[in-house]
Amino acid sequence: MFPPFGYYLLQERFCNMPELPEVETIRGQLDEALAGREVTEVEVLRSKSFSGDPRVLEGKRVKEIKRKAKVIEVYFEGAKEMVIVHLKMTGQLIFVDGEKRIVGGHPTADRIRELPSKHTRVVWNFKDRSKLFFNDMRVFGWMRVVDTDKYQKDAKNMIPDVTDSHFTPVYLFDLLKRSKAVKLVLLDQDKLGGLGNIYVNDALFLAGISPDRKADSINKTEAIKLHSAIVQVIKLGIKYGGASASNYVQVSGLGGTYQDHFLVYKKEGQKCSRCGGIIKKIKLGGRGTFYCPGCQK
Numbered sequence: 163m164f165p166p167f168g169y170y171l172l173q174e175r176f177c178n179m180p181e182l183p184e185v186e187t188i189r190g191q192l193d194e195a196l197a198g199r200e201v202t203e204v205e206v207l208r209s210k211s212f213s214g215d216p217r218v219l220e221g222k223r224v225k226e227i228k229r230k231a232k233v234i235e236v237y238f239e240g241a242k243e244m245v246i247v248h249l250k251m252t253g254q255l256i257f258v259d260g261e262k263r264i265v266g267g268h269p270t271a272d273r274i275r276e277l278p279s280k281h282t283r284v285v286w287n288f289k290d291r292s293k294l295f296f297n298d299m300r301v302f303g304w305m306r307v308v309d310t311d312k313y314q315k316d317a318k319n320m321i322p323d324v325t326d327s328h329f330t331p332v333y334l335f336d337l338l339k340r341s342k343a344v345k346l347v348l349l350d351q352d353k354l355g356g357l358g359n360i361y362v363n364d365a366l367f368l369a370g371i372s373p374d375r376k377a378d379s380i381n382k383t384e385a386i387k388l389h390s391a392i393v394q395v396i397k398l399g400i401k402y403g404g405a406s407a408s409n410y411v412q413v414s415g416l417g418g419t420y421q422d423h424f425l426v427y428k429k430e431g432q433k434c435s436r437c438g439g440i441i442k443k444i445k446l447g448g449r450g451t452f453y454c455p456g457c458q459k
């Protein structure tokens with residue numbers, strides 16, 4: 163069921179935050195695994211990783227797991243409270259049910275080792291003896307008990323993420339009315355949620371727009387094209403279960419395969435699939451930026 167141990171060590175790096183497709187993949191698999199299970203006790207091993215009263219979850223049955231941008235939302239049947247989770251850079255969720263183990267998040271040896279490990283911060287115990295472990299090496303991630311009504315009210319005012327219906331070509335065009343490089347505008351998580359380095363590079367390639375072009379030089383027609391390119395790459399990312407080139411690997415223990423479908427990301431020196439030009443790598447805002455000077459203007 164699990165790939166060789168070395169596989170995890172190879173993946174042990176901190177180069178990418180999880181991107182939205184990776185979080186969506188984890189969400190879907192946790193939804194399937196946890197729905198209907200009743201919590202008996204939540205043990206908090208590191209207080210920084212958990213806020214709220216864990217006791218309010220006792221006796222509650224998981225209803226469903228949703229997502230807003232990169233926040234994983236756990237809803238319970240008939241409960242006033244819910245739990246929200248952010249994995250940040252090194253968070254892992256590992257669900258263990260007898261012999262079965264399903265894993266999401268940062269890939270380390272903890273995935274196959276005895277649990278809890280020294281990185282385990284929170285443990286959910288379910289009535290049927292299955293357990294959910296929240297591990298987080300660098301302790302940037304968090305689990306929070308929040309009031310469901312209040313959270314949903316706040317969530318309405320949150321900036322849209324690229325899978326929201328509020329993310330429209332008009333919203334994008336407005337967002338681009340800034341003089342910064344287009345790539346940096348798209349990565350600004352305060353304006354648009356869920357778009358990270360891998361998918362931004364590929365979306366700009368699809369749209370034929372150079373990453374260092376000033377955002378406010380992009381006209382309406384180009385903005386429409388860019389919007390559809392963003393939607394398309396995120397859909398592809400979700401379809402392939404995310405990219406295991408990042409820290410994130412699917413719950414089932416194996417990585418996503420979006421990396422087999424990268425358009426320009428990490429392809430410097432290779433031929434462009436569209437014009438045959440050579441893909442270039444530059445730094446923009448400190449991040450690796452990949453594009454084809456031949457067909458991205």
Ligand SMILES: [Zn+2]
Pocket residue numbers: 434435436437438439454455456457458
């Ligand atoms: Zn090209």
